Amino acid sequence: MNNTSLHWTEDPAILEQFVLGKISPDHMNVLNEHLRTCPQCLHAVEAERDFVRSVRAYGRDQLRVRLREKLEHTPSRTVPWPHVLSAAAIVLVIVGLGIYGNWWREPDLIQSEEQLAGEKQVQGPPSPAAEQGAGIAEKRQKPAEGTGGETPAGKITTEGAKTEMRLEDMAKEEKEAQALPEQPVRAADAKEADHAGIQEGLWVDGTFIDIRSRDKGGRVVAREEAAVPAPAKKGEAQQSLIAAQQGKYLLQQLPENLLPMQQKQLRKGADAVPTKVEPTRDGAVLTAYTDLFDLRNKTVQGEFSGADSLIFIVDGIRIAYKLSSLPVKQ
Amino acid sequence: MSPSIQFFNRESKILHLIRNGNEEGLVMLFEETRTMAVTYIKRNSGTETDAEEVLQEAVVILWEKVRAGSFEARSKLSTFLMGVIKNLWARRLARRRRETPMADEFDPPAGEESLLDGLIREEQVEAMRKAMSHISELCRKVLLMFYWEEKSMEEIAADLGLANAETAKSKKYQCRKSLETHLRKLIDYE
Numbered sequence: 001m002n003n004t005s006l007h008w009t010e011d012p013a014i015l016e017q018f019v020l021g022k023i024s025p026d027h028m029n030v031l032n033e034h035l036r037t038c039p040q041c042l043h044a045v046e047a048e049r050d051f052v053r054s055v056r057a058y059g060r061d062q063l064r065v066r067l068r069e070k071l072e073h074t075p076s077r078t079v080p081w082p083h084v085l086s087a088a089a090i091v092l093v094i095v096g097l098g099i100y101g102n103w104w105r106e107p108d109l110i111q112s113e114e115q116l117a118g119e120k121q122v123q124g125p126p127s128p129a130a131e132q133g134a135g136i137a138e139k140r141q142k143p144a145e146g147t148g149g150e151t152p153a154g155k156i157t158t159e160g161a162k163t164e165m166r167l168e169d170m171a172k173e174e175k176e177a178q179a180l181p182e183q184p185v186r187a188a189d190a191k192e193a194d195h196a197g198i199q200e201g202l203w204v205d206g207t208f209i210d211i212r213s214r215d216k217g218g219r220v221v222a223r224e225e226a227a228v229p230a231p232a233k234k235g236e237a238q239q240s241l242i243a244a245q246q247g248k249y250l251l252q253q254l255p256e257n258l259l260p261m262q263q264k265q266l267r268k269g270a271d272a273v274p275t276k277v278e279p280t281r282d283g284a285v286l287t288a289y290t291d292l293f294d295l296r297n298k299t300v301q302g303e304f305s306g307a308d309s310l311i312f313i314v315d316g317i318r319i320a321y322k323l324s325s326l327p328v329k330q
Numbered sequence: 331m332s333p334s335i336q337f338f339n340r341e342s343k344i345l346h347l348i349r350n351g352n353e354e355g356l357v358m359l360f361e362e363t364r365t366m367a368v369t370y371i372k373r374n375s376g377t378e379t380d381a382e383e384v385l386q387e388a389v390v391i392l393w394e395k396v397r398a399g400s401f402e403a404r405s406k407l408s409t410f411l412m413g414v415i416k417n418l419w420a421r422r423l424a425r426r427r428r429e430t431p432m433a434d435e436f437d438p439p440a441g442e443e444s445l446l447d448g449l450i451r452e453e454q455v456e457a458m459r460k461a462m463s464h465i466s467e468l469c470r471k472v473l474l475m476f477y478w479e480e481k482s483m484e485e486i487a488a489d490l491g492l493a494n495a496e497t498a499k500s501k502k503y504q505c506r507k508s509l510e511t512h513l514r515k516l517i518d519y520e
Binding site for chain 2 (some may be wrong): 020051054055057059060068
C-alpha cells in the first residue's frame, strides 16, 4: 500500500481490518501516523468503529435475549424457602403418623401375627387363659424390639425406660392370667399347636449344652469336647446349611416366667429351651425363654457348626438349634 | 456418528459447549454462578434483579472471549465470572452516582463514558437493532460472525454452508450494503 499518506481510509477493506485489529503492528504504525494529520480519515475510522461496536452490541443483546428465554424455560435449581419449609412440614407429618401408626414394623412379624391369628381361627376359640397368654406373648415382641442398637435392622427402637416398664406390666398381666382358672388343654390341640408352631418357624426348642466343668484347681473352665456338635447327616442338611450361612441369626433372651402359658404346657424337658423365632429379611431373631443366662437386652449372633446346627454361645453355655427347624432365607 | 465425549468436570463441559457455540453452556454457567452473584451484589447495595443483569453481561463477556479464543482457563470459570461481575457492578454503581450528580461530580472520571456519549451509543444500538430486523437471517448471521465473533471467511463459509471463502466474502459485502441502506433510511427518517 503506497498511498497510505493519501487517505487510506477510502479503502473499505483496510479500514475494516484496521478497526478489527487485523493489521500487522508495523503497518498499523504507518496508518496511525497518517491519522494524526488527517481529520477526515479519523472521522472515517470513528464511523467504522461505531458501526462495528453497534453490530457487536446487537449480537450481545440478542444473546442476552436468548439466554433470558432459555433461563425462563429452565427450572431454577434454587428452591424457594417457603417450598423447603412446606416439604419439611410434610415429612414431619408423615414421620409422625408413621411412628404413631407403627408403620415401620418388620413386615415378616406382621405376617407371622396374621398367620397366628389365622391358626387361632382354624383351631377354634382358645381357652381364656391361653388367649391371654398368647396376647401377652404377642405384646412381648415389642419390648424385645426396643433394645436400641442391639436390635436387628429394620425394627423400631423405642425408649429403654419404657421397655422396662412394659416388661413389668407384662409380668403383672402374666400373673393375673395364671390366677385365672386354668382349663385343660386337650392333648390333640397341644400337639397340633406344637406342630403348626414349628412348621411355621414360630416356636422351636433349643438344646442346652453346658460345656463348663471344673479343673483340678476347682476353677470353672470350658470343656472343649462338649463344644463339638454331634455329626450330622449329609445330603439335605447340607443344602439348608448353605442357605442359612448367608443369613443372620440373632439370639435374645427373656426370663422363663414370661413364657406364654401355652408354651409352658408344651415344654419337652429341662434341657429344652423354648424359643420364639421371628423371621427377618435375612435370617431370624430367636427369643429364648430361659434363666440359664441373662443377656440383659443384648443380642448374640449365632454361629453355624457341623452340617445342621446353629449355636449361640453365652457365658460358656451353648444353645443349639437344628437348622431344619428354623426358617431359612430363600 | 460422532464419538461421545467424557468430561473431567462440569466446567470443562461448559467450556466445550461454549466453544462449539452451544448456548446451553451459558445457561449452565448462569445457574451455577447465580447464588454467588446474588450474594455479592446484595451485599453491595444491589438487588437480585441487578445481580441477574450483571451476571448476564458477565456470561456474555465470557462467551465472547471463549468464542474469540482469547479466554485462558487459568482459574475456575466461576472465579473469572465473579471478577467480571465485581468490575461491572463497580461501574454500574459509579454510573448511578453520576445520574444523581453533585455539583463537583458532573464530569465523568477519565476513561468513563459520559452520559451524552452513553445516550448516543444507546441510540446507535437501537438503530442497529431496527436495521438488522430488515435484513435476512443469513445476512444477520454473516455480519455477526464476521464483526462480533471475528470469524474468518473460511469459517463463516463452513458454518453457514456457503461454497467457499470468496462466496462468504461476497455475501458479507452485500449484507453490509443492505444494512447500511436501512440504517441510513432510519437516520434520515428520524
